[in-house]
Amino acid sequence: MTENNDTICAIATAPGVGGIAVIRISGPKAIEITGSIWKGKKLAEAATHTAHLGNIIDRETNEVLDQGIATVFRAPASFTGEDTVELSVHGSQWIQAQTINLLIRNGCRLAQAGEFTRRAFASGKMDLTEAEAVADVIAATSRASHRVAMSQMRGQFSQRLSTLRTQMLELASLLELELDFSEEDVEFADRKRLLDIANDTLSEVTRLAESFATGDAIRRGVPVAIIGRPNVGKSSILNQLLNDSRAIVSDIPGTTRDTIEDTTDIGGTVFRFIDTAGLRTTSDPVENLGIQRAWEKIADARIILWVITPDELSETASFLPALTTHKHPDAKIIPVINKTDLYPSHTATGIPDITAHPNVSSPLGISAKTGQGLQELRQSLIAASGTDTTTGDIIITNARHYEALTAAADSLRRAISGLTTTLAADLIAQDIRETIHHLSSITGAITTPDILSTIFSRFCIGK
Ligand SMILES: Nc1nc2c(ncn2[C@@H]2O[C@H](COP(=O)(O)OP(=O)(O)OP(=O)(O)O)[C@@H](O)[C@H]2O)c(=O)[nH]1
Ligand SMILES: [Mg+2]
Incomplete structure (x- = not known):
């Protein structure tokens, strides 16, 4: 996680001359710093999601640089989850550069590439796959690549992963139960049921991993x-x-x-x-x-x-x-x-x-x-x-996701072969934990899930 105590700014529109350019400011002092180069409605008093006409001024010289619109978003209801101002100015390169200069002189730092999205991830606005999809949406050059990226940005892949992860947690908790009470005379969940859950998950993980061939073709062009x-x-x-x-x-x-x-x-x-x-x-x-x-x-x-x-x-x-x-x-x-x-x-x-x-x-x-x-x-x-994107099937386009899914499938296959033999439950549980780890690494969720608390939430121990 990054330290987000500083306030960052950057030109959000394409480089060059345009009708309008948008400059984005995000961080704890976004409203205060923008207010210091702004003459018009007091931004400090502006409600969230409101736009205001005013002038950008250099208070040292009192010179008016441009007339523009400031749109205020207050934390947490913004893209980054932080206080954010978007300044729409006239798209001259001089105005854009001078506005950035003024913001930096008044306490902003120039944002690094992708830093707004990184902050959105850090503040829990989106998970890693959704953050990665923001870049894919921007890079999309065809209807197919746009559609796949949009689906991922809107969290469809994350939801699927979360379902798979829940299935694995259930499996792990059933196995842990078997371990905890192995000395006592308790009824174990039968392994047939465990196998069913594992096989279901494996076929879905495999399908997702295999969709990468299509996803990659969509992104780079079908060869x-x-x-x-x-x-x-x-x-x-x-x-x-x-x-x-x-x-x-x-x-x-x-x-x-x-x-x-x-x-x-x-x-x-x-x-x-x-x-x-x-x-x-x-x-x-x-x-x-x-x-x-x-x-x-x-x-x-x-x-x-x-x-x-x-x-x-x-x-x-x-x-x-x-x-x-x-x-x-x-x-x-x-x-x-x-x-x-x-x-x-x-x-x-x-x-x-x-x-x-x-x-x-x-x-x-x-x-x-x-x-x-x-x-x-x-x-x-x-x-x-084979790039039909209208079926609603999730198609992955990211090599990192592909590698994690492949690793998840490998450990899950080991768990399944353990379940079909008489391998000790603790060894199988280790493979399941690895599967969960790989699935969680995709979304960037905490990768050491508390399996015990899952057990207690699902089963009443006194029963
Ligand atoms: N009549 C006719 N001539 C064609 C057609 N397609 C290509 N040609 C001609 O066939 C010749 C070879 O065409 P190319 O496109 O260079 O063939 P190629 O398969 O790329 O050939 P190489 O690069 O040498 O392997 C040229 O004179 C073309 O104008 C067609 O549909 N009808
Ligand atoms: Mg030829």
Whole structure:
């Protein structure tokens, strides 16, 4: 916890010139210090959540710097939980800088990055996950990343964690009871019930941990590798999807050597497209490096656009085994048959043995030249992205949460295997305590929960 005896200030709006800039002041002397550079209604007498028109003045020179609005929030009813003033001034950089100077001269300290939110956490306004989500909300660049961050900021993840933690505390208290009375003739909670609770919790913890793959894709862009033989039109498809002449296109096979990456928003999800060197056997060492890199990108991608031309359909089935062994097991393959404009009689069906494979969708005929089929391709990408944020399922996006959940799942698995064997209750209790510790570390709650008091609150000892 930080020492919050000092009062901090910072410009809260984006750097640069704007119509209006907001300067935030928070801490025990926020109202007093702002009052000392303010001419208008006495801020010391202002009620909480009220806004006042006035002038910012330098009392040493009596010069009026600007006319602005001061909004007063009194502790604890503010974002930080402390007394806070938000000064709206005209957005000139001179005014912003001078206002900050005046505040510092009168006793404020310049806030560190994230310090307002850190204070909100310290004063119990929010837990760690909610505080972290504030940053994610600000950083969100797509509907999907915004939605996930908002859900976390509004405490949905915290609530779920708190439920899981309560289940674990119940488990721990049942086990402790077994320990405390092991010398006496008392009826133990049967281990079947303990196992049920543990398994329920484990499946939820595992689901949350697994959602990180999706959450990370949402935050950084769903990686899509565009792959195939040379000259099939991979770079042309990249350019179409980006609406930009990002990659060089030519009729010389082997044009793309290095990988080319760029992101774009499709239907509220950010995709990160990776154009790669055409896959073929070649003696050119530079091209070979590019091909090696293409295989690496295949391994990292969540979606693989496998570009084929109608004249090479018969060869495709033989390539599939190599592709499926290199890709991530969950990655989806969309076979894209390009240059259909050159083969008007062609139909996208007719590739044998492809869709029988798991995670391979049915082939899509397109023309990167005419744009035909591009809209369907975008729809397929959205469907394959697995980033549906409308289901209300909690999706985690934070690596710290992922690590803690994974650690919680590990210790819980140990507890479960202990419960299924005849392991002593105190050893199992240790694994449960570890699980609770990892879950609590996510929200930043006190990590040494008082298990005994939980026992007494749930069971009457005299009964
Ligand atoms: N007719 C037609 N030509 C296309 C289509 N898509 C691409 N081309 C042409 O095919 C040639 C190769 O296109 P690229 O996009 O460079 O192909 P690539 O797969 O990136 O090739 P490499 O980088 O060499 O592996 C170019 O001349 C394109 O103009 C299409 O849908 N129809
Ligand atoms: Mg290319």
